[in-house]
Amino acid sequence: MIKPFDQMADRTGHLVPEGAYAFLAKAGQLEAAGREVIHLEIGQPDFQTFPNIGMAGIRAISTGQTRYTPPAGIPPLRKAIADYTAQRIDFPISPDQVVVGPGAKPLLFFPMMALLEPGDEVIYPDPGFPSYRAIIKTMGAEPVPIPLKEENDFSFDMDIFLEKINPRTRLIIINSPSNPTGGIIPGKDLAVIADSAKKNDAWVLSDEIYTRLVYSDEPVKSIMTFPGMSERTIIMDGFSKTYAMTGWRLGFGVMPKKLADTVDLLLTHSVGCTATFTQLAGIEALKGPQEPVEEVRKVYLKRRDFIVNGLNRIPGVTCLTPQGAFYVFPNVKHFNRSSDYIANYLLNEAGVCVLPGTSFGDMGEGYLRLCYSNSLEAIENALQKIASALAKL
Secondary structure, three states: OOOOOOOOOHHHOOOOOOHHHHHHHHHHHHHHOOOOOEEOOOOOOOOOOOHHHHHHHHHHHHOOOOOOOOOOOOHHHHHHHHHHHHHHHOOOOOHHHEEEEOOOOHHHHHHHHHHOOOOOEEEEEEOOOHHHHHHHHHOOOEEEEEEEEHHHOOEEOHHHHHHHOOOOEEEEEEEOOOOOOOOOOOHHHHHHHHHHHHHOOOEEEEEOOOOOOEOOOOOOOOHHHOOOOHHHEEEEEEOOOOOOOHHHOOEEEEOOHHHHHHHHHHHHOOOOOOOHHHHHHHHHHHHOOOHHHHHHHHHHHHHHHHHHHHHHOOOOOEOOOOOEOOEEOOEOHHHOOOHHHHHHHHHHHHOEEOEEHHHHOHHHOOEEEEEOOOOHHHHHHHHHHHHHHHHOO
16 A cells, blocks of 8 residues: 555654643743743753853854764764763773764664664663653664652662563663652662673663762762673763753763764764764863852752652652652652643643653653752742642642
C-alpha cells in the first residue's frame, strides 16, 4: 500500500510533546487572558548565565569566532571537559573520549542511534526524563521501564531490575540525581547495575547533568568508575543546569573512543557542529571561577527545605526531601484524583503551574513535579494557593 505523500514515517508516530511545554502553553493562555500564574513547571535555573561566561561568548562573537568547527567540538573545550570530568568523578578521561553537542539531548540521541538495533531492549527509569522513552522507540528498540520506588528514595526497584535484565538488554539508562524526583542512586544499587551490565554485555548511559546540584557533602558516584565499566559507559552531561546556560545549547558526552568516533560522524551528517562562541563560553565556564556554582547550590538548598516543609504541612500531601537537582515529587494519592487532573486543577483553580507525575511515565501516577527554581516569595505564594485549592478537594 502506497502511503499518502503527507503521511509521516511510522517511527515518529509515538512522539508527543513534552509535558512541561504542554503545561507552559496552557499557562500562557491563562496569562494572555489576564490571569497571574506562578511557574513551577519548567526545569531551568531562574538565574542568569554567570557574567564571566556571558562575556566570553560576547568576546568570541565580537572577534569573529563564528565559523565552522570540528563536529565533535573544538580541541580546547574537549580537553577542558576531559579534565573537568576526570576531576569530578576521580577517573582518567582522555579528550578523544569527549564529544560536544548543541545541548545534551544529542548525546542521548546519537549514542542510542549508534548502538541500538530494532528489537533491542533498553532499561530506563520510570518516572524519568520523557526523552528517554521517545528516543528508544524512535530507534525501534523495546523500552523496558523500571519503577523508581518512593520507599527506596526513588532509586530503582532492584527486584524488578534483576527480573527484567537479560541478554537482549542492549542499554541501561540511569539518571542520578534524577529528573523528576531528585533522587540519587546509592552506591550499592550502582554496584548491582554495573555487575548486571557486565554479565549481560549491556551498555550504560548515565545522565549526570545534575551532579553539581547535590545537597550533601558526599559527591555522586559515577558508574563509569566501577571495575570494568569504563568500556561500556556513556556519561551525558552539559552546561544548562550547573551554569544557567539552557539557551546556549551546549552539552557533552564522555564515552569509549570507538563510540565517540561514530557519534562524531552522526554529528557531521546532522547538526554539523556546535556554535564556536558557545564552546568558548563553555571553556570559561569550566576554567573560570566556580564560586557562583556553590552560591547557587546554597540558594537551591534553602528553597528545597522551604518547599518540602511547606508541602508536608498541606493535609493529604507528603513529600520526600530530594537529594539533588531542583525538583520535588510530592505524593498526592490521598486525593483519589489522577495526577493530570490535579495538575490542571491547580493551574486553573490556583494559578500555579506544576506537572503531573505521569508526564514522566506511568509510575508517576499519584505524584506531581514542582521545580523550585523560583524565588522564595513565589514559592511561598504558590504553597498557600496550592493548600487552599487542595482543601476544596
